[in-house]
Amino acid sequence: MDSNTSPPCPDIITVRRNPPRKARATPQMTPKSFVLPEISVFPNDDVLPPQTPQKPLTSPENENLKIFLRIRPLSSSPIQAPRMRGKSAWPQNPVKKNVPAAGAKISKSKNSGTCVTVNDSQSVTLSTPVSWHESKRIKSETYGGFSHVFSSDSSQFQVYERMMKPLVEEFLGGKSGMLAALGPSGSGKTHTVFGTPRDPGMVPLALRHIFEDAEPHFKQPSRTFYMSIFEICSERGKAEKLFDLLSDGGEISMQQSSVKGLKEVPISNKEQAESLIAQATLKRATSMTNTNSQSSRSQCIINICDAPPKYKGVVNPKSNGAVLTIIDLAGAEREKRTGNQGARLHESNFINNTLMVFGLCLRSLLEHQKNRKKPLQKHFQSSMLTRYLRDYLEGKKRMSLILTAKPGEEDYLDTSYLLRQASPYMQIKYNEVEPSNIVPKKRHYQGSSIMDDSKLSPLSENLKRMRLVSEHTKQNDKNSAEERENIAEASSALGKLDANSSVSLKSEFDSQVPSERSHIIMQNFAKVIWNVLKQYNSKLKVAEMEIESLKESIVNEKTKYWEIETQLNDFKANCTCCKVGNIKNDAEYCSSVSLVQPHISEQQETFHSESSFLARVDQSDEDELVLSTSCTQLCSENSDREAFSLTKPENHSASEVDDGSKILSESSDAQSSSDGRLDHSDERPTLGTSCTQPDANMKLSTSLLKAEDHNTLEVEAVRKRSSESFDARSLSEVSLDLSDEELTLGASCRQLDCEKSDREVSISLSKAEDHNASEIEAVRKIPSELFVSSSSTEDDKLDPLPSPKDVSSTKTDNLVDPRDKIGVDISRKPPKPKRTLMPSSSMLSRDLSTFDLYDESEKLKGNRGTRKLSAHEPQRSNGSLSLLHLLQCADLPLWNVSSALQLQLANYRYKVSFLLVNHVFL
Numbered sequence: 001m002d003s004n005t006s007p008p009c010p011d012i013i014t015v016r017r018n019p020p021r022k023a024r025a026t027p028q029m030t031p032k033s034f035v036l037p038e039i040s041v042f043p044n045d046d047v048l049p050p051q052t053p054q055k056p057l058t059s060p061e062n063e064n065l066k067i068f069l070r071i072r073p074l075s076s077s078p079i080q081a082p083r084m085r086g087k088s089a090w091p092q093n094p095v096k097k098n099v100p101a102a103g104a105k106i107s108k109s110k111n112s113g114t115c116v117t118v119n120d121s122q123s124v125t126l127s128t129p130v131s132w133h134e135s136k137r138i139k140s141e142t143y144g145g146f147s148h149v150f151s152s153d154s155s156q157f158q159v160y161e162r163m164m165k166p167l168v169e170e171f172l173g174g175k176s177g178m179l180a181a182l183g184p185s186g187s188g189k190t191h192t193v194f195g196t197p198r199d200p201g202m203v204p205l206a207l208r209h210i211f212e213d214a215e216p217h218f219k220q221p222s223r224t225f226y227m228s229i230f231e232i233c234s235e236r237g238k239a240e241k242l243f244d245l246l247s248d249g250g251e252i253s254m255q256q257s258s259v260k261g262l263k264e265v266p267i268s269n270k271e272q273a274e275s276l277i278a279q280a281t282l283k284r285a286t287s288m289t290n291t292n293s294q295s296s297r298s299q300c301i302i303n304i305c306d307a308p309p310k311y312k313g314v315v316n317p318k319s320n321g322a323v324l325t326i327i328d329l330a331g332a333e334r335e336k337r338t339g340n341q342g343a344r345l346h347e348s349n350f351i352n353n354t355l356m357v358f359g360l361c362l363r364s365l366l367e368h369q370k371n372r373k374k375p376l377q378k379h380f381q382s383s384m385l386t387r388y389l390r391d392y393l394e395g396k397k398r399m400s401l402i403l404t405a406k407p408g409e410e411d412y413l414d415t416s417y418l419l420r421q422a423s424p425y426m427q428i429k430y431n432e433v434e435p436s437n438i439v440p441k442k443r444h445y446q447g448s449s450i451m452d453d454s455k456l457s458p459l460s461e462n463l464k465r466m467r468l469v470s471e472h473t474k475q476n477d478k479n480s481a482e483e484r485e486n487i488a489e490a491s492s493a494l495g496k497l498d499a500n501s502s503v504s505l506k507s508e509f510d511s512q513v514p515s516e517r518s519h520i521i522m523q524n525f526a527k528v529i530w531n532v533l534k535q536y537n538s539k540l541k542v543a544e545m546e547i548e549s550l551k552e553s554i555v556n557e558k559t560k561y562w563e564i565e566t567q568l569n570d571f572k573a574n575c576t577c578c579k580v581g582n583i584k585n586d587a588e589y590c591s592s593v594s595l596v597q598p599h600i601s602e603q604q605e606t607f608h609s610e611s612s613f614l615a616r617v618d619q620s621d622e623d624e625l626v627l628s629t630s631c632t633q634l635c636s637e638n639s640d641r642e643a644f645s646l647t648k649p650e651n652h653s654a655s656e657v658d659d660g661s662k663i664l665s666e667s668s669d670a671q672s673s674s675d676g677r678l679d680h681s682d683e684r685p686t687l688g689t690s691c692t693q694p695d696a697n698m699k700l701s702t703s704l705l706k707a708e709d710h711n712t713l714e715v716e717a718v719r720k721r722s723s724e725s726f727d728a729r730s731l732s733e734v735s736l737d738l739s740d741e742e743l744t745l746g747a748s749c750r751q752l753d754c755e756k757s758d759r760e761v762s763i764s765l766s767k768a769e770d771h772n773a774s775e776i777e778a779v780r781k782i783p784s785e786l787f788v789s790s791s792s793t794e795d796d797k798l799d800p801l802p803s804p805k806d807v808s809s810t811k812t813d814n815l816v817d818p819r820d821k822i823g824v825d826i827s828r829k830p831p832k833p834k835r836t837l838m839p840s841s842s843m844l845s846r847d848l849s850t851f852d853l854y855d856e857s858e859k860l861k862g863n864r865g866t867r868k869l870s871a872h873e874p875q876r877s878n879g880s881l882s883l884l885h886l887l888q889c890a891d892l893p894l895w896n897v898s899s900a901l902q903l904q905l906a907n908y909r910y911k912v913s914f915l916l917v918n919h920v921f922l
């Protein structure tokens with residue numbers, strides 16, 4: 001019961017319109033067994049060059065601006081010192097830095113308390129000074145969300161490990177980064193960035209990290225980086241100027257966002273780097289203020305660049321041109337607190353303005369990210385610093401901020417202003433960050449460089465760099481020949497240029513950056529192509545499987561075809577009357593007949609149902625049936641042989657004459673040689689077969705006599721259902737009951753003039769009226785090719801001579817359907833075949849259509865649309881029977897029955913001949 005119940009209705013039913021047509025899977029193809037071969041992963045190592053950066057192009061999404069907070073230790077208030085440009089640079093004794101200068105006004109802190117309390121690693125609480133409590137301005141503010149909060153007791157190394165080391169790691173991995181120190185004056189920005197010789201800051205520690213870890217990281221014995229340091233300051237608070245702090249570099253300029261004339265000094269070890277840093281800090285403009293004895297009066301930018309090294313002419317495969325930028329901003333100053341006047345005041349205004357623009361850029365970026373309708377203001381144009389950092393301030397590149405704060409109560413306002421200004425910047429997101437490994441050539445590589453070998457002229461340096469580029473392109477680019485030519489041309493052109501020409505790194509990195517970009521593009525392109533190839537490979541495998549299955553189907557169909565064709569050939573070979581009559585010469589056939597003969601009686605019903613051929617022969621031992629059949633072969637002018645002829649309507653050709661028919665004809669000749677037309681007595685039923693050959697003017701009449709008694713002769717039926725083959729299939733049903741009766745079967749075949757191709761065979765069955773219970777059921781259906789005249793009416797006497805009605809041409813156009821003679825309604829034409837078969841198949845179908853084969857399909861169709869058949873009209877399948885079905889119906893036992901009959905006929909022929917001989921002699 002459960003199995004019969006319908007499955008539950010699914011919850012979701014997907015209705016698909018016009019589903020795509022798909023070929024039905026062949027039975028041989030089993031999707032379950034079909035397993036696609038594994039496709040290997042994309043061969044990155046083989047396809048991509050080893051120097052291609054493998055790291056992701058962009059950082060994880062929604063990465064916010066990292067803001068660190070460092071709180072410096074409490075200390076006594078700095079003294080105000082005069083401006084000491086270039087005289088109190090790093091590495092100065094840090095102890096002396098905060099030592100009040102002689103004559104300096106020392107202002108002791110009235111309140112040793114703190115205003116900043118570290119809550120945890122990411123938040124602080126800002127408290128108002130105690131003195132403000134009296135004025136009821138009590139307010140504590142908590143600021144959180146920092147990437148990390150460094151307390152006052154945090155060391156430089158801890159800050160480096162937490163904040164700077166990740167940037168350095170990314171830089172070594174080819175990712176650019178920037179760190180800017182922001183805070184009020186004297187909060188420890190310079191201390192954090194540069195530090196002291198005993199307590200180095202982020203830049204020295206980064207350089208140590210780079211050179212200590214560079215060799216094991218890149219597995220190269222040495223590697224060269226390039227460093228540039230410059231400052232942006234104001235001259236008397238009016239104009240901004242840029243100074244190169246390395247070597248003897250002087251003032252430089254800026255165009256748009258690019259710095260021109262900035263020299264990049266190659267550094268190959270940390271000692272050299274520290275020396276350069278000390279040199280730069282000495283050159284940096286500092287002044288003594290009320291808050292800081294060595295207050296920085298400029299914005300200092302340090303760039304550490306990665307560039308192709310020059311180790312024994314071997315190109316560093318890890319070279320990626322990343323830039324690590326560290327900025328030590330000048331501290332904001334409150335005029336009231338610093339007490340600056342004159343030039344210091346102008347410097348202070350410049351510094352504050354620059355920091356204000358810097359803050360405006362970040363705020364504009366934040367507001368723009370919050371509301372895209374708000375345009376991104378171009379505040380960066382207001383200062384050189386912001387112009388230089390445009391990409392960072394517009395969110396195109398990732399940056400980090402380190403806020404330095406002073407914890408003293410007197411520093412509450414500065415710290416509060418810093419936190420309130422910078423804490424919202426944490427919400428800045430970097431969703432549209434450019435690939436970090438793309439070198440910003442316009443920014444960091446538009447200056448000349450200083451090689452370690454000072455003897456080299458700028459032209460020689462340029463040529464040397466171009467050679468490095470040439471070597472680099474030799475390995476990376478297959479079209480190195482062309483590039484070498486270009487480089488050679490460029491080198492030759494450089495010889496004509498001035499020694500101070502700035503054409504140096506630009507051409508180098510212009511060739512390097514496109515190469516890296518091309519690597520990235522090719523990597524993505526190769527991956528896409530690889531995916532496409534994988535898809536096509538899968539489709540190809542499926543198509544191959546379908547082809548194999550179709551091939552197997554074709555082989556099976558061919559096998560079936562050959563089997564059917566073999567059966568058809570056998571069927572045709574056994575189908576001719578001549579071969580049916582060739583019993584004597586065909587031992588196998590006789591043996592098969594003998595084997596099947598005992599089963600004839602048992603299989604009568606089966607034969608009738610299957611092959612529409614029914615033969616029932618009840619014969620007593622004493623019955624004698626003499627059948628003499630003489631056939632005359634058509635178109636055999638010189639032959640006296642008579643043959644049972646068969647013509648087909650298509651070609652009207654005579655059937656072949658086999659030996660069996662020859663035997664029959666010989667007997668007929670013998671009969672005709674006596675020139676006697678045997679008119680048997682009227683007392684006996686006579687079944688005579690006469691064949692007349694017009695050209696020979698011979699008539700043959702064969703009488704079959706049974707002298708013993710003249711009892712009932714019963715010929716039930718000789719039914720002929722074949723339309724073309726009146727031959728080996730026998731195409732007739734004969735049921736003869738011969739019991740002490742005398743049967744005379746006369747069959748007359750008459751051949752018309754062979755030259756006129758008119759052939760006729762007449763078979764007449766007659767039943768003598770004066771004999772008791774003689775009954776002959778006439779042939780109902782007669783092949784269209786053969787003209788068979790049957791007279792089965794009781795009034796018709798057996799007439800050996802063919803009547804004019806019995807003569808007709810075997811031509812198709814002259815054919816007269818013998819069913820007209822037997823009263824069968826043939827007005828209705830048979831329906832046309834529904835299927836168009838091949839000629840051979842059509843012939844076979846016609847041959848078999850003469851059998852009483854019932855089309856089961858027609859039965860299933862019912863009477864709708866079909867004509868109801870009369871009671872006597874056999875249901876005949878014409879066109880709807882399939883060839884295979886016909887072949888199945890036309891089984892071999894059909895021929896065995898026919899053969900059995902032929903065997904009996906041969907026996908009767910022998911007896912007839914014996915009787916005739918006796919009769920002649922008598």
Ligand SMILES: Nc1ncnc2c1ncn2[C@@H]1O[C@H](COP(=O)(O)OP(=O)(O)OP(=O)(O)O)[C@@H](O)[C@H]1O
Pocket residue numbers: 071072073094097098152183184185186187188189190191192292294295296297329330331332404
């Ligand atoms: N974390 C710290 N530990 C010890 N000393 C510090 C620390 N931070 C700052 N200092 C000291 O405080 C003084 C001022 O520091 P620094 O010059 O770095 O301030 P600043 O922010 O650079 O000031 P400005 O903006 O005026 O240049 C220095 O003498 C420095 O040694």
